[in-house]
Amino acid sequence: MIDIRAAITRAHHEEWARVVAALTKRFGDLDIAEEAAAEAFATAVERWPADGLPPNPGAWLTTTANRKAIDRIRRESKRDDKHKEAQTLWDDPAVPSVPVGVIDDERLRLIFTCCHPALAMPTRVALTLRMVGGLTVPEIARAFLVQETAMGQRITRAKAKIKATRIPYRVPSADDLPARVSGVLAVLFLIFNEGYLATGPDTDPLRPDLTAEAIRLTRLIRALLPTDGEVAGLLALMLLTEARRTARVSASGDLVPLDEQDRGSWDAELIAEGHRLVRERLAAAAAGVTPGRYQILAAINAVHTSARDMRDTDWSQVLALYDQLVRLDPSPVIALNRAIALAELDGPDVALAAVDRLDHRLAGYHAYHATRADLLRRLGRSQESRAAYGKAIDLAGNTAETAYLTRRRDQLR
């Protein structure tokens, strides 16, 4: 019985996206595909415990879902003959697609459709979690602290827009591919970050369900686009961050900063996998391929996860990587993180001067004030530090971070 339940969960993880993608391709309609896939899995939950596991669960699910979809279309075509239009909507053969070197997996089409730039970011996130990740609407609503009905409407509206505006169901052409892949990665990174530093006063500080889902989906993209450097970079970044998850929050629910983390509790297997990916990208960079931001961020995390402790960390390497990142992305948030590395190399006074130059652009960002507070504390400027901690606490959205900042402020004399 437990085996069957585990088999259903595994089938759901492995087959959901494949079933939805295959049905979307066949029927040209995301709504039909989603509903039929959900019905097929519900049927599996009902039947498999009694009938036993089918020899090929994926094939069973696809066949069952196909039958459900045809039933629905038959039912609807009695009322409405328009369904035939849907079948010709997408995948116009006149439009070139599927560049060389890209596996034409149905799931890849599904991902690109869900992450289309004509959809708003929160919509892309919700649609990707539903259609590709197989999360239910209530699960997604809970993950983003949105009312279930509102989340349901968001997904319904998205499906309607995809249909009405003919957002294509295919892999973009070679010209568009890099930009579109980076759009997909932005969605996955957002899901990961919400799990890594969850926001909201009543939320757990860490949401391992979300980080795990983001990693699972990124692994899928990595399998589908094995030569893309940024995909490898993002996966490495997630793995190296996830490896430190349990060390990042103390038993009392405080965020534990890097220098106080028990490095022995980091997940060695995830770190090894992340480092392998980073080495792969370093080899590509040595061969002349310019790394993108995820690869650089992954490399920074590889430096941290290679060090025995804070002092052992190769800070000049970290700073060099941040310099590379600043050239690629001159945003003040990157400059703020660079300043943190600068403090370790050139001292807190130099870093504080760099941070203060960012003032006008980051005044509403909690990490800006938290960084200033820490640098002021190290410089012995307690009064100013206390005020900066206060601002950071007011702006921080993560419960563990608020607890940590409060503790640090109260330690000041």
Next chain:
Amino acid sequence: MIHDRGDDATSEEHAAIDVFNDRLQAEGHWVFAGGLGVPDNATVIDNRGEGAVITDGPFLESKEFVIGFWIIEAPELDVALKLAADGSKACNRKVEVRPFLEA
């Protein structure tokens, strides 16, 4: 085509729009296009009640308004968006893309 500034189209913009229109026709996307008069010259009629009520001016006062349009044929949104991007460059204005309702 969305107008969001004070001045009229320049001769360079007119020339660029002509080039873009020629391309739409050559590539088979062209259906129809036209420029619209400014909202100052708009008149709104509401004949849902007893008799037609005529109001001087646009139904919505806004700094941004539709100043022209293209009706194009495109097999899917990606093609339409690419054309709209080139159209925006040509007319030097924002362009909103909307599908026609399926008949």
